[in-house]
Amino acid sequence: MYETVVLSLQHFNSIQNLAFLLMGTLIGLVFGTVPGLGGATTLALVMPLTYGMDTTSAMILAGGLMGSVAMGGSITAVLINTPGSAPSAATCLDGYPMTQQGRAGVAIGALASSTSLGALIGVFSLLAVLPVARKLVMAFGPPEFFLLAVLGMTAISISAGGKLVRGMMVGTGGVVLSFIGYDAVNGGQRFTFGSEYLSEGIPLVPAMLGLFAVSEMIDLAVRGGAVAKLGSKTEFAGIWEGVCASFKHWPVVLRSSLIGTIEGSIPGVGGTAASFLAYSVTVQADNHPETFGTGRVEGVIAPEAAINAKEAACLIPTLTFGIPAGIEMAVFLGMLILHGIEPGPMLLLNHSDTIYALVIALTLSCLIGAIVGMVCIKPLALITRIDVHILVPLILAVSAAGTYSIHQQPYDVLVTAAFGVFGYLLRRFEYPRLPLVLALVLGPVAERSFQQTMMITDGSWRIFFDHTVSEVLMGVIALAIVLPLWRGVQHRRLATKGGAA
Amino acid sequence: MIEPEPNPDAAKGDWQDYVAPLVALALALTFLALSYQLGETSRGMPLLFIYSNLAFVLLDILVRTDCVLGRVLKPLVSPGGKPMRIFGAGHKVGRECGAIAWILSFSAAILLLGMLIAIPMFASLYMLLWARFRPTKALLGAAAISAGIWLLFEGVLRVELYRGMLFP
Incomplete structure (x- = not known):
């Protein structure tokens, strides 16, 4: 393997390939900032342009693009609460409050460094796992998928902070909303009110854009002024502090990167679940979970590390089985086939240098993207000083056009608007929004996997206790439920003691 | 038996505090009615979550009241849940x-x-x-x-x- 990696590195000696890497990174960064576009659309747009290129150069261009697109989306998530893609929505939760407090520099610095570290950990995990990837992916069947979704949902109780009952209310309601559409397991339509559009279910990206970007625009339109709150000063000098924060909080980076790697390697789970799960686990592991959502730097580090570790891990099932880990990987599979590469177990034997070149490009693009992001912080952070009444029509127009461009479906714009109003009402009446996001993402996965498990076992629950992976996951779920309750009791006990003293 | 302390956040009959959970209750009941129109296998999962949702909505309403059960449950399930106001309190x-x-x-x-x-x-x-x-x-x-x-x-x-x- 060492020889192959050295051989792959030699591809980067050529100026042409370095130019493709830089081009891919810049395209990813710029297009990543446009809400709704995301990696899949950008990759699809670039794919035809690679047709005449040699395969390795095309893979380097794609790697550059895939590695940086998430970074672009996260920059806008931090600065204007508008995630470029669904996974970046988790970065809004603490990144945007930091911007409002004038700490945009710290947030961008933390984002850049955690992105790079996450990508590096993801790539090393990928390199370590590739030889045994087949076994790892085969260890996950419907029962494990179901338990993974349940694990994600337990994050609802953690993410709700001191509003457990409100969080559970929004979460269970969100799961019901996720059932809208065609019932893939039993057949027939559910809650579609006769609408053909709704039979596809609630589209996730428009819903996310509504919940975060549009609801924020409603708030800004009411409030006026600028994004950075009056009296706060946008601090650019904090970039280095942010960069150091990722090293200071290395357990958060490591844990989140591993979550990203595991979730990324499982087809169908996706980056949104990875980023929110990493965020929730970080909240749970902290001694002061109630302070998250108010501008904690760990709240930026965790999702970013997970998102970028996931990018590399997504390649595991895509390359070794030809099973795309997500929509972006499905487009990437198309690109591989366009270049005459057949995905599957033989891929690493026949095209190992090309694949390792892709992995290296993915890593380098995260590093280049991070540097570009930090260099451009001054002009980027100026966005937060603009009069919001210029920002509101601009963001709404980009969100509408971005939403429409995904499926060329005008009703997606209505979904964005409806979720925008719903998201604003949730904020206004102090209901947490995060449980709704988790429910929309994980609800269908949980139902499908559970039904498949029941079909396999003829209704028996024994299968959950027969597999080691299932047992480990159940242990983690139990821990995720018990730990916050135990911590709550401890806090109350301490508070009572403090009050008595 | 120790009487629980009065809930300082309790709305004490202010209708504004109950608007959101009552809207959620109406929505949950609508989805419940719609679920029973589905086939038996299709409605299993939705019913499970709708009934859970109903239970949480009722619990949310309960902890907003100043009754004994509400006062006991509030610090356990909704310690950070402040009463909501539609008008006033700086809202435009x-x-x-x-x-x-x-x-x-x-x-x-x-x-x-x-x-x-x-x-x-x-x-x-x-x-x-x-x-x-x-x-x-x-x-x-x-x-x-x-x-x-x-x-x-x-x-x-x-x-x-x-x-x-x-x-x-």
């Missing part, structure tokens, strides 16, 4: 309704007139009427936004923006 309800109306009108305009008309129309009217910008600033701003969107999506990305129901 008129402006909030106005901002929501702008969003909904923009979406309706996109659907009917298409993006090439709706975007400049919305941007200019918003800046003129809501932000109270000078007409030149509003028109220039709207033109810049519209041109930028057109250039990015139609020019660079080759995505034909929606032309509207009235101009197919």
Whole structure:
């Protein structure tokens, strides 16, 4: 393997390939900032342009693009609460409050460094796992998928902070909303009110854009002024502090990167679940979970590390089985086939240098993207000083056009608007929004996997206790439920003691 | 038996505190009724979550009251849940309704007139009427936004923006 990696590195000696890497990174960064576009659309747009290129150069261009697109989306998530893609929505939760407090520099610095570290950990995990990837992916069947979704949902109780009952209310309601559409397991339509559009279910990206970007625009339109709150000063000098924060909080980076790697390697789970799960686990592991959502730097580090570790891990099932880990990987599979590469177990034997070149490009693009992001912080952070009444029509127009461009479906714009109003009402009446996001993402996965498990076992629950992976996951779920309750009791006990003293 | 302390956040009959959970209750009951129209196998999962949702909605209502059970449960299940106010407490309800109306009108305009008309129309009217910008600033701003969107999506990305129901 060492020889192959050295051989792959030699591809980067050529100026042409370095130019493709830089081009891919810049395209990813710029297009990543446009809400709704995301990696899949950008990759699809670039794919035809690679047709005449040699395969390795095309893979380097794609790697550059895939590695940086998430970074672009996260920059806008931090600065204007508008995630470029669904996974970046988790970065809004603490990144945007930091911007409002004038700490945009710290947030961008933390984002850049955690992105790079996450990508590096993801790539090393990928390199370590590739030889045994087949076994790892085969260890996950419907029962494990179901338990993974349940694990994600337990994050609802953690993410709700001191509003457990409100969080559970929004979460269970969100799961019901996720059932809208065609019932893939039993057949027939559910809650579609006769609408053909709704039979596809609630589209996730428009819903996310509504919940975060549009609801924020409603708030800004009411409030006026600028994004950075009056009296706060946008601090650019904090970039280095942010960069150091990722090293200071290395357990958060490591844990989140591993979550990203595991979730990324499982087809169908996706980056949104990875980023929110990493965020929730970080909240749970902290001694002061109630302070998250108010501008904690760990709240930026965790999702970013997970998102970028996931990018590399997504390649595991895509390359070794030809099973795309997500929509972006499905487009990437198309690109591989366009270049005459057949995905599957033989891929690493026949095209190992090309694949390792892709992995290296993915890593380098995260590093280049991070540097570009930090260099451009001054002009980027100026966005937060603009009069919001210029920002509101601009963001709404980009969100509408971005939403429409995904499926060329005008009703997606209505979904964005409806979720925008719903998201604003949730904020206004102090209901947490995060449980709704988790429910929309994980609800269908949980139902499908559970039904498949029941079909396999003829209704028996024994299968959950027969597999080691299932047992480990159940242990983690139990821990995720018990730990916050135990911590709550401890806090109350301490508070009572403090009050008595 | 020790009497639980009075709930300082209890709404004490203020109707505003109950609006959101009551709306949620109505929605949950609607979905419950719709679920029973589905086939037996299709409705299993939805029913499980709707009944759970109903239980949480009722619990949310309960902890907002000042009854003994509400006072006992509040610190356990909703210690950070503050009472909600629709009017007063610094909220500008008129402006909030106005901002929501702008969003909904923009979406309706996109659907009917298409993006090439709706975007400049919305941007200019918003800046003129809501932000109270000078007409030149509003028109220039709207033109810049519209041109930028057109250039990015139609020019660079080759995505034909929606032309509207009235101009197919």
